[in-house]
Amino acid sequence: MADAPYPRGDDLQQARLAVLAAVGQGDAGLAFDVVGGLMADGMPFDSILFDVIAPLQAEIGRRWQQGDYGIAEEHAATGAVETLVALLAGSFTNPEDARHVVVACAEGDTHSLPARMVAAYLLYLGWRVTYLGSSVPASDLAAYLSDVKPEALVLSCAIVTCLPGARASIEAAHHAGVPVLAGGRAFGASPDRARRLGADAWAGHPGAIDETLRSxxxxxxxxxxxxxxxxxxxxxxxxxxxxxxxxxxxxxxxxEGGNGAAGLRVRADVHILFDALLAALLVRDPSVMRDFGTWHRSLAAPTHVGTASATIVGGLRSAVAPLAPTAVAYLDETLVAIELSA
Ligand code: B12
Known part of the structure; x- marks a missing residue:
């Protein structure tokens, strides 16, 4: 089908490139058309979400991290992806009496796209879904959940600095009598962090949510x-x-001898590192700080996320040393991870 306007549904790589080309121009409508073609060609909705959209969003992140996209380009592409997922989700209407869940990001977490994808997937599976989006303050969440009484809160957390926020969200849901299923990259690859934060269950992939909620x-x-x-x-x-x-x-x-712009980056980096440290201490998990070191060092160029420098960690280590022996041990793990990945 050389003349076909859309990639064939059985060619994943072509599918990703075609959708990426559309969202790269910030064009959600064009991306929606391309995806419509893929679905007409037989590609299932879950494959569209997890085999096409999730990897292309990771590619958008990679381009931004490497400096190929500026912040505005990354925002335009991510915004188009989010609109695309919302448009796709809008095509499912489930009955009033379908089982009902609320999907939300942890308090403080602004990564709404992963939560939106989870919400779209659950709609596709027949759940009635209320999607609350990014960073819902815990007290508002408690009031809302008490009011609507869903079967569960499905909580997404993308960034480790928001794990204390996730704890606040979980406590809020429990206060409202609603159990919590947690997931997302901040929880890592095992149930431990989620359990330590009081979640009733953890799932490693959206594909496991439905079965968990049913059993x-x-x-x-x-x-x-x-x-x-x-x-x-x-x-x-x-x-x-x-x-x-x-x-x-x-x-x-x-x-580092840094001032001005470099100085600003240092301040932003120290803030993120301090929040990651508090999160690691809360879940009693030094691997949070090891992963943080590997990630920090992996940033190829100074983007808005950091200068990738052991001096940041060393600075925080010396500031907390008189007060907090466990924090010092955790930061030493970060330094080792930076060293190993250098
Ligand atoms: C887009 C983006 C943003 C956008 C978010 C826009 C939006 N509307 O969502 C904006 C610009 C707001 C943003 C902000 C920040 N970001 Co950001 N962001 C990203 C980026 C590029 C993509 C995230 C994404 O959507 N991925 C695609 C989704 C589909 O993948 P996913 O998150 O893994 O989700 C899947 C699973 O985890 C799972 N899942 C998700 N939720 C749930 C829930 C349940 C219950 C289950 C079962 C499964 C599940 O299903 C999803 C689908 O498969 C990533 C880089 C990347 N490669 O992912 C960085 C990234 C997540 N961000 C990062 C950072 C550091 C930040 C900032 C701190 C930057 C800053 N200095 O301000 C802030 C954080 C602010 C805050 N407090 O939230 C880091 C996190 C590093 C870390 N070690 O934790 C990353 C990894 C970038 C990087 N490599 O440095 N970001």
């Missing part, structure tokens, strides 16, 4: 009892947040 027997009281409380060390760090960040920025700047 689980959540016990909110037990899940809440098993959730880990903040440690004394975390409370010491949190109560001195501003002072620690200022000291860490000074230490990193003096070893």
């Amino acid at each position: 689980w027997q959540p016990d909110i009281a037990t899940a809440e009892r098993d959730a880990l409380a903040p440690t004394d060390e975390m409370e010491r760090l949190e109560s001195r947040r501003l002072q620690i960040i200022a000291e860490a920025v000074d230490a990193a700047r003096s070893s």
Whole structure:
């Protein structure tokens, strides 16, 4: 079919490239047409979501991380992908009495696209879905869930710095009597982090959500009892947040000699690192900080996410050293990960 206007549904690579070309121009309508062609050609909806859209969004992220896309181009492409997923999801209408879930991002997490994809997939499977989008404040979430009483909150968290926010969201849902199924890249590849934050279940892929919700027997009281409380060390760090960040920025700047734009990046990096540290301490998981080091070092060029420098970690380490021995041990893991991936 050399003259076909759309790639064939059995050629995944072509399909991804065609949709990427459309969203790369910020054109969600064109992308919708291309996907319509793929579906008419027999490609199932879950394959469109997870084999076409998810990898092409990762490619958008890679282009931005490597500096091929500026922030505006990345936003245009991601915005078009999000519109595309919303348009696709709009074609499913499930009956009023279908089983009902609410899908939301953890408090503080602005990565709405993964949650939107999860919501679209559950609609496709026949669930009634209310999609709340990014960063819902926990108190509003509790009030909303008490009101609408869904069968579950399906919670997405994309970035480790928002794991404490995920804990707040889970507690809010439990307060409203609603059990929580958690997932997303911040929870890692096992149920441990989700369980330690009080989630009733974790799933490693959207494909596992439906079966989990159909077979689980959540016990909110037990899940809440098993959730880990903040440690004394975390409370010491949190109560001195501003002072620690200022000291860490000074230490990193003096070893790097950076001012101006470089100085601004240092401050932003220290903030993210400090939040990741608190998240790691909350879930008692040093691998959060190891992964953070590998990721930080992997940033090829200084993008808005960081200068990828051991001096940032060293600066924070010296600022927390008098207060927090576990935090120091975790930051040492970050330094080793940076060293190993250099
Ligand atoms: C687009 C994007 C943004 C957009 C989000 C726009 C939007 N509307 O969603 C914006 C610009 C807002 C953004 C902001 C930030 N981002 Co960002 N972002 C990305 C990017 C490029 C794509 C994310 C995405 O949509 N991926 C595609 C989805 C489909 O993949 P996914 O997240 O893995 O989701 C799948 C699974 O995890 C799973 N899943 C997801 N949720 C759930 C839930 C359940 C229950 C289940 C079972 C499964 C499940 O299903 C999904 C489909 O397969 C990634 C890079 C990347 N390669 O992913 C960075 C990335 C996630 N961002 C990152 C960072 C650091 C940030 C910022 C801190 C940057 C900054 N300095 O401001 C802020 C965070 C602000 C905040 N507090 O939330 C880092 C995170 C690093 C880390 N170690 O955690 C990444 C990895 C980029 C990088 N390589 O540095 N970001």
